[in-house]
Amino acid sequence: xxxxxxxxxxxxxxxIDAAVFADYWLALLAPSDEEAVELxxxxxxxxxxxxxxxxxxxxxVRKIAHDGALRMVVSDALIQRARSEGLRVRQYDxxxxxxxxxxxxxxxxxxxxxxxxxxxxxxxxDLCLCDExxxxxxxxxxxxxxxxxxxxxxxxxxxxxKAAPDSTMIARLIVLDKSGAERVAGEYTFHHTRTIPGPxxx
Amino acid sequence: xxxxxxxxxxxxxxxxxxAPDAEAELFRRIAPRIRLYGLRHLRDEQASDDLTQEVLIxxxxxxxxxxxxxxxKLVSYVLGICRLTVxxxxxxxxxxxxxxxxxxxxxxxxxxPAAPWLDGERLARCIQNLKERERTVxxxxxxxxxxxxxxxxxxxxxxxxxxxIRHRAILLLRQCMGAAS
Numbered sequence: 092x093x094x095x096x097x098x099x100x101x102x103x104x105x106x107i108d109a110a111v112f113a114d115y116w117l118a119l120l121a122p123s124d125e126e127a128v129e130l131x132x133x134x135x136x137x138x139x140x141x142x143x144x145x146x147x148x149x150x151x152v153r154k155i156a157h158d159g160a161l162r163m164v165v166s167d168a169l170i171q172r173a174r175s176e177g178l179r180v181r182q183y184d185x186x187x188x189x190x191x192x193x194x195x196x197x198x199x200x201x202x203x204x205x206x207x208x209x210x211x212x213x214x215x216x217d218l219c220l221c222d223e224x225x226x227x228x229x230x231x232x233x234x235x236x237x238x239x240x241x242x243x244x245x246x247x248x249x250x251x252x253k254a255a256p257d258s259t260m261i262a263r264l265i266v267l268d269k270s271g272a273e274r275v276a277g278e279y280t281f282h283h284t285r286t287i288p289g290p291x292x293x
Numbered sequence: 294x295x296x297x298x299x300x301x302x303x304x305x306x307x308x309x310x311x312a313p314d315a316e317a318e319l320f321r322r323i324a325p326r327i328r329l330y331g332l333r334h335l336r337d338e339q340a341s342d343d344l345t346q347e348v349l350i351x352x353x354x355x356x357x358x359x360x361x362x363x364x365x366k367l368v369s370y371v372l373g374i375c376r377l378t379v380x381x382x383x384x385x386x387x388x389x390x391x392x393x394x395x396x397x398x399x400x401x402x403x404x405x406p407a408a409p410w411l412d413g414e415r416l417a418r419c420i421q422n423l424k425e426r427e428r429t430v431x432x433x434x435x436x437x438x439x440x441x442x443x444x445x446x447x448x449x450x451x452x453x454x455x456x457x458i459r460h461r462a463i464l465l466l467r468q469c470m471g472a473a474s
Contacts, residue, residue, distance in 0.1 A: 109463055109467055109472070110460035113459065113463050114456075117434065119441070126372075129372055130368055130369065130372055132330070133323065133330070133372055134368050136326075139325065147411050148467070148470070150435075152420060152432060152436060153435050156435070156436035156437075160417055161432065162421065163425065163428050163429065164425060164429065166433065166437070166439075166447045168439060232424070232425065234425050235426065235447050
């Protein structure tokens with residue numbers, strides 16, 4: 092691993108992959124690999140720039156996750172992390188077949204729904220987000236399932252929720268078997284009421 | 294026309310004495326790289342700046358005194374000083390004030406920003422477009438700082454698989470963000 096010459100410049104003979112830099116940044120490399128990376132970085136500007144890019148990306152992921160702006164399935168640990176950072180988490184617990192009236196306020200930072208279902212033994216579970224008629228609008232395929240298989244914690248984008256008008260959303264947990272056949276493991280209805288003033292219909 | 298010096302020439306000129314241009318070039322060249330090392334090991338911008346100054350001073354002292362005879366060993370030498378300095382900083386050893394008094398205002402290399410600016414909205418879209426497991430691995434890794442074993446447990450896969458997913462997610466994210474290479 093070395094830069095093309097001994098000085099300032101510019102072409103790298105053995106560029107290090109960004110994924111390796113991610114491992115380096117996360118302190119996941121073996122000591123000998125870490126030393127090789129560091130020796131290389133001290134003489135290679137293009138690779139140093141690539142590492143900066145990875146650092147920047149990691150910081151960006153952290154900020155976006157911290158802002159609660161992603162729609163995704165999350166772990167309990169992540170919710171605890173948000174709470175420990177002083178973020179206000181609004182959580183709705185919904186049984187299979189249940190419905191809730193929900194909202195978000197300006198003070199909320201994170202919005203999650205705990206969807207209860209018996210997912211024991213399921214090999215693949217998809218989360219479908221549907222409109223009020225039950226027509227699928229978006230599918231999160233092959234989502235992670237909590238240990239024990241008794242629920243899924245879905246985080247809605249707080250940015251979206253704060254701007255959303257009064258509306259109804261239906262979420263469905265779909266279990267797929269090896270043949271691809273689908274079975275609904277739970278359906279959950281959210282009646283969202285907007286409480287933050289803004290543009291668009293109330 | 295400005296001709297760039299290679300490391301060996303920089304070392305030779307500084308050892309020969311009174312080479313402000315060579316010293317400035319050394320600072321310009323290696324300060325950002327030392328700072329990266331600091332960010333990785335100290336996780337703090339200010340501490341990384343302190344590390345950079347200390348390592349630069351120590352390296353310069355060695356070069357001026359002609360203690361670094363094998364020019365090609367400059368990089369190994371700097372890395373060694375980085376390690377020692379980080380250890381010292383972690384122990385709370387503070388040579389900084391004395392050294393700064395001695396070298397004073399000569400030592401203010403223009404640091405590059407730690408990381409380039411990213412378009413946050415675009416990054417959010419790119420993250421949202423990843424597969425669920427890729428997104429989960431990135432968030433659990435970079436935000437929640439979960440160990441690979443915890444991520445693996447949550448996803449129901451092996452740690453090796455988590456690594457593969459993380460690498461793929463980073464690749465896809467960089468492609469989506471239009472990374473140069």
